Amino acid sequence: GESVGLHLPTLSVQEGDNSIINCAYSNSASDYFIWYKQESGKGPQFIIDIRSNMDKRQGQRVTVLLNKTVKHLSLQIAATQPGDSAVYFCAENILVDDMRFGAGTRLTVKP
Amino acid sequence: NAGVMQNPRHLVRRRGQEARLRCSPMKGHSHVYWYRQLPEEGLKFMVYLQKENIIDESGMPKERFSAEFPKEGPSILRIQQVVRGDSAAYFCASRGAHTGELFFGEGSRLTVL
Numbered sequence: 001g002e003s004v005g006l007h008l009p010t011l012s013v014q015e016g017d018n019s020i021i022n023c024a025y026s027n028s029a030s031d032y033f034i035w036y037k038q039e040s041g042k043g044p045q046f047i048i049d050i051r052s053n054m055d056k057r058q059g060q061r062v063t064v065l066l067n068k069t070v071k072h073l074s075l076q077i078a079a080t081q082p083g084d085s086a087v088y089f090c091a092e093n094i095l096v097d098d099m100r101f102g103a104g105t106r107l108t109v110k111p
Numbered sequence: 112n113a114g115v116m117q118n119p120r121h122l123v124r125r126r127g128q129e130a131r132l133r134c135s136p137m138k139g140h141s142h143v144y145w146y147r148q149l150p151e152e153g154l155k156f157m158v159y160l161q162k163e164n165i166i167d168e169s170g171m172p173k174e175r176f177s178a179e180f181p182k183e184g185p186s187i188l189r190i191q192q193v194v195r196g197d198s199a200a201y202f203c204a205s206r207g208a209h210t211g212e213l214f215f216g217e218g219s220r221l222t223v224l
């Protein structure tokens with residue numbers, strides 16, 4: 001039968017504060033990672049990616065950090081805004097052609 | 112340049128009926144993925160296809176579920192004899208041959224009465 005699903009962990013932040021969303025990935029051989037944002041009722045949208053030969057990558061208001069030693073990925077959002085409220089997923093490239101997603105974190109921004 | 116198109120956006124079926132979900136990838140993309148999402152849960156991988164080939168179907172139930180991506184036309188996810196537990200959002204994503212980024216459709220929400 002199907003495995004039991006896990007409800008999304010949540011993170012609540014004040015508008016204007018910085019947000020940090022964490023993700024543990026499963027395969028030490030993964031060489032490419034992506035963060036996606038999913039708003040209610042919509043499909044996931046690409047935010048930022050990082051390759052395994054990097055530790056950090058910055059975009060507009062977002063930074064992704066990769067720690068390969070402990071297989072940990074984080075997404076930092078600076079000056080969080082109400083429009084950032086969404087579910088955030090990390091995805092890892094397990095094989096050459098395969099992307100697998102983490103469980104996701106729901107970010108709620110309080111005005 | 113249209114994105115990934117999924118239809119229907121919403122589908123209601125009664126137990127025992129068949130559901131067919133269609134996905135047209137972005138122009139030029141030959142890799143298609145199907146994911147299932149229950150409310151308040153993450154994306155669960157179902158199947159990965161390239162044109163006319165199933166590459167990885169390890170996430171798809173062995174019975175009642177099938178997927179195809181023919182040479183011409185959209186990818187189809189087919190669920191036979193639906194049960195209430197099949198109610199979920201089904202997302203399709205596509206990518207090009209040399210990129211890792213997945214582009215997602217808006218999903219097809221299946222409700223089984």
